[in-house]
Amino acid sequence: MKKALRILAVIILLAAVGLWAAKGANPGWTINNIPHETMDPVTGLSGVTYEKGFIPGWDFLAVATLMAGVMAGASFLFRNKKAEN
Amino acid sequence: MKTMSRKMMRIRWIALLLGAALALPAPAAPESFDFKDPKNGNKIEFKLDAPAEKIAGTANGISGTVTFDPQNPGATRGKIVVATASLTVPNAMQTTIMRGNQWLDSAQYPQITFEAKELKNLQTNGDSTTADAVGTFTLHGVSKELTIPVEMKYLKDKLEDRLGGNQKGDILVITSTNFSIRRADFNIMPGQNLDKVADTIRLTLGVAGASPK
Numbered sequence: 001m002k003k004a005l006r007i008l009a010v011i012i013l014l015a016a017v018g019l020w021a022a023k024g025a026n027p028g029w030t031i032n033n034i035p036h037e038t039m040d041p042v043t044g045l046s047g048v049t050y051e052k053g054f055i056p057g058w059d060f061l062a063v064a065t066l067m068a069g070v071m072a073g074a075s076f077l078f079r080n081k082k083a084e085n
Numbered sequence: 086m087k088t089m090s091r092k093m094m095r096i097r098w099i100a101l102l103l104g105a106a107l108a109l110p111a112p113a114a115p116e117s118f119d120f121k122d123p124k125n126g127n128k129i130e131f132k133l134d135a136p137a138e139k140i141a142g143t144a145n146g147i148s149g150t151v152t153f154d155p156q157n158p159g160a161t162r163g164k165i166v167v168a169t170a171s172l173t174v175p176n177a178m179q180t181t182i183m184r185g186n187q188w189l190d191s192a193q194y195p196q197i198t199f200e201a202k203e204l205k206n207l208q209t210n211g212d213s214t215t216a217d218a219v220g221t222f223t224l225h226g227v228s229k230e231l232t233i234p235v236e237m238k239y240l241k242d243k244l245e246d247r248l249g250g251n252q253k254g255d256i257l258v259i260t261s262t263n264f265s266i267r268r269a270d271f272n273i274m275p276g277q278n279l280d281k282v283a284d285t286i287r288l289t290l291g292v293a294g295a296s297p298k
Contacts, residue, residue, distance in 0.1 A: 028139075032177035035143070040126050042240065042247040043258045043293040047126035048143045050173055057176075 005075035009068040016064030020056045031055040115154035118257040118294030120147055120165060123248065127292040129167055135283040140179070144197075146171025147292055151201075153257050155239050158214040159207050165259075165292065167197040188273060189225060198223045199233065212239045224271040235261045235290075244295050254297035261290040 020026070034053040039046050120127060127147035133140040144167050151163030169191035174180050184191040201220040208215045214237045222231040237259050244254035265287045269275035274282070 029176040029179060031175040033173055033175050033180065035175060038126065040124070040247070040293070042243055043126070043238075043256060045126055045128075045258065045260070045291040045293055047124075047128050047291075048145065049125070 002075045002078040002080065005071050005078070009071035009075070012064055012071065013068040016056075016061055016068075020061055023055050026055050026057045028057050030057040030060050115152045115157075115160065116255060116257075116296040118151045118153055118163075118255075118296045120149045120151065120292050120294040122147065122293060122295075129291075130289040131172070132287045132289075133283040133285070134287075135279065135281050138281045140174060140282065142172060142174035142180075142183075144168070144172045149198075149294075151257060151259070151294055153237065153239065155212075155241070158209055158216070158237060158239075159204050161204055161216075161218075161237065162201055164198055164200040165290075169195050169197055194224075194226050196223075199231070205232075212241070213237070214239075222266065224266070225273050227271040229266075229270060231264075231266070233261050233264045233290075235259055244297060247293075248295070252297055254295055257294045257296070259290065259292050259294070261288075264288055264290075 032052065032054060033050040034055065035048050035050055037046050037048060125145060127145060129144045129147070131140075131142055131144070146168030147165065148168075149163060149165040151161060151165070153161045153163075169189050170184055172180070172183060172189065172191075174183060183189060186192065199218075199220055199222045201218045203219040204216040205219060206215075206217045216235055216237070218233045218235045220231065220233070221228050222233075223229075237257060240256040240258065242253065243256045244252055247256060265285050267284050268282075268286055269284050
């Protein structure tokens with residue numbers, strides 16, 4: 001159990017960092033409304049439309065790190081298996 | 086015979102004058118432009134630069150009416166309305182908090198408005214006019230006199246090009262790239278969270294209104 005929790009903590013941390021990096025390593029807050037600029041050729045004005053999406057930010061990394069930390073911490077509550085003689 | 090000829094001449098002159106009067110173009114009347122854009126392309130951008138955080142977003146729930154006379158741009162009057170619930174930032178949770186009762190309270194104050202009452206420092210160049218629009222800005226239930234530098238561009242007979250179909254009419258484009266307000270002036274959490282939410286809100290306006298014929 002102890003080992004499983006530690007492995008899970010590492011997997012969560014690596015998966016979160018991997019996803020964050022793969023989605024563009026956004027240093028700001030997580031983006032759920034992705035803005036798209038549109039240009040009106042007649043008026044010359046640029047408009048914005050929003051599309052639902054997910055680009056993880058630093059808050060996503062913080063939550064993932066916290067979860068991994070909790071799991072790693074919880075692993076200390078379990079005792080090591082004693083080696084059988 | 087002579088009297089008859091004089092009468093005929095008079096009638097001819099009157100007919101000629103009437104014809105000339107009818108042929109003259111009628112003086113342009115002020116046009117009313119509706120800013121509820123069917124293409125949803127109108128927007129206001131807002132930016133806040135606090136020491137710990139930068140916030141940028143847009144609002145596209147624009148409506149309102151502006152009366153504009155191409156022969157007399159100085160007489161322009163009107164009101165632009167922004168739906169508070171249309172203010173959006175890229176983070177959904179921040180959007181909810183911003184519209185919530187601690188900040189903009191969109192339920193109680195559903196509209197942000199600017200009503201132009203006077204234009205100053207007019208400069209017209211062709212179809213484009215720059216001016217300082219003086220009017221009342223209302224946000225979060227607080228109204229303040231505000232001067233906004235604006236550029237108005239009159240696009241005659243361009244509505245069909247923009248909307249397609251057979252919708253004839255004119256377009257009025259109003260832009261403003263440099264004005265700011267302070268949230269404390271409008272009683273939005275004055276003096277609080279200044280490290281993350283700046284007091285100064287920089288605004289950029291780009292809206293187009295239609296005057297169908």
